[in-house]
Amino acid sequence: MMIKLQAKDIVFSYNSSPILNNVNFDIPPSKLVSIVGPNGSGKSTLIKCIDRILAPQSGSILIDRKEVTKMKRMDVARNIAYVPQNSLRIFPNNVVDTVLMGRRPHLGWLSSDDDEEKVWEVLRMLGIEDLGMSNFNELSGGQQQKALLARALVQEADVLLLDEPTSNLDIWHQLDVMNIIRNLVNKKVITALMAVHDLNLASRYSDRMIMMKKGKIVAAGEPSYVLTPENIKSVYNVEAAVRRQSETPYIIPLKQVAMGRKG
């Protein structure tokens, strides 16, 4: 089996409390994989460790069999792009300049017309070209999310990491952003790994799901394999019914069981 991204025995802790505890997974190329789990299960931390925003205490991350932890940061940026959770800027730029930042791993001091052309192409593809001159902070949540996605896409990395890409969006924009990502994966442009809270959205769009609890992987595989009432009960402490809608499992939370420790 071809492997695009591989994590081996990743351990990460703040001070002494472990956040990630021997995490292992393989991701084949051109797949969309979701990481799900309760608050504080280590989803975002895992994503950040893969992009070396955080440095894991031990373990290795391989992309195309090359060790990410030994790469120069600029080389990591050429291979892996990251879409952060949305936040406002202290010194915001307009959308074009915000997206142009993503070209940094490919450019010297001057941006060429080529770089700018790529920015416009991606903006056009995401349907936000007309927002080019708008101030980033004055965009709506959905527009900001698309601008951040655009910045990651102009980085031209094969692997795209997303941290809660739909958390602040209404359902129309949730589908919009997920369709864009799904399309890019289908066209074999990227391999995507995203941390996400919405189990149904994850189930609908992912090729595979990774379910985490307290820094460990509890279940991984196709959505129908991962999303079972038993798994949801043991990971979330929630009793849920699992239904199917055109072959895709979706869950309906019914009630809380024992005292689940809220993160």
Add this chain to the structure above:
Amino acid sequence: MATEVRRRSSRTGKLSATQEAYKKFIFRKTAFMSTILLLIILLTGVIITLGPLDITVTEAYCALLNKIFSNCFTVDDLAEQVIWNIRFPRIIGGVMAGFGFGVCGCVMQAVLKNPLASPFTLGISSGAQFGIALAAVLGVSVIGGPYLLIGNAFVFALLCSGFIIALATIKGATSETMILAGIAVNYLFTALSQLFKYFASDEQLRLMTSWGMGDLAAFTWERFPVILTVFVICVPLLMLKAWDLNIMTAGDETAKSIGVDANNVRTFIMVISSLLVATVVCFTGTIGFIGLVAPHMARMIIGGDHRFLIPASGILGAFVLISADAIGMNIIAPTIIPTGIMTSLIGVPFFIYLILKGKRREFWT
């Protein structure tokens, strides 16, 4: 990804409305900087004419051009002496100080991600002030001779920022840590200076106070090469980081994901800009206000792209400083109001006006 983007490329040569707007925006930035630069050159001619000796604007430019094209114009000898040795050096000093403060304020606000940051955030001014107090009261100096005061100001300014940079580097350089440490060190050195003032004689007190106000009168041609050398080395080094500064305003995590090591860039910028500010401060005293507001003014007008913002902050800083100084020199002549005081007196109302006039809630965007 590359093939994907290439395939989608539709190079019809026709630009969309937004693309046109972006091109115009870039043009506007260049036009703005050129205009201010031109205003500085015009203002230089006008400022030279102000003073007890009557000099015309034409004479002013001719005298300056004579130095470049070796005496191709005839200018009155006395006038030329006054222009070249008294009035012009003060303007050059003002331009360099304003430019230095503006540039440093701009890069420091970016790496510390804080609109309140200024060249003095790291305690540079209080360190320099303490160095002056030490020299004035105890006669203790690191470098002796004619550079007693300047040398001390420089060394203690750098000592302060060096301490904070080292602290942040060892403990992990977050911008909040640096600002907090800077404010704390500021208090410490201010207290130490006050202590010296408490025991100082009248003469010593006068020396310390006048230096603290910031004055361009101290600038002479002998000092020009030193400042110029530091500028020629430091400013391009800061400019080289323009892209990384753009990216760092989006946060350290984002910066890292785009390949920019935020902590390294922050330390680099702090070291270089401290050196630049310490050099300017030890020759002119503290003219702090420019470093805080010139970048904000520039950002309001040309936006947040540091490739343009760094030079624009510098040019605007220079412009505001020499304008204020010209007024300070002539408003109640023959008494000259020190540059630092006049800069704040003129600059603050202007800045408040810009804040009130701005449509946005965050005035610095």
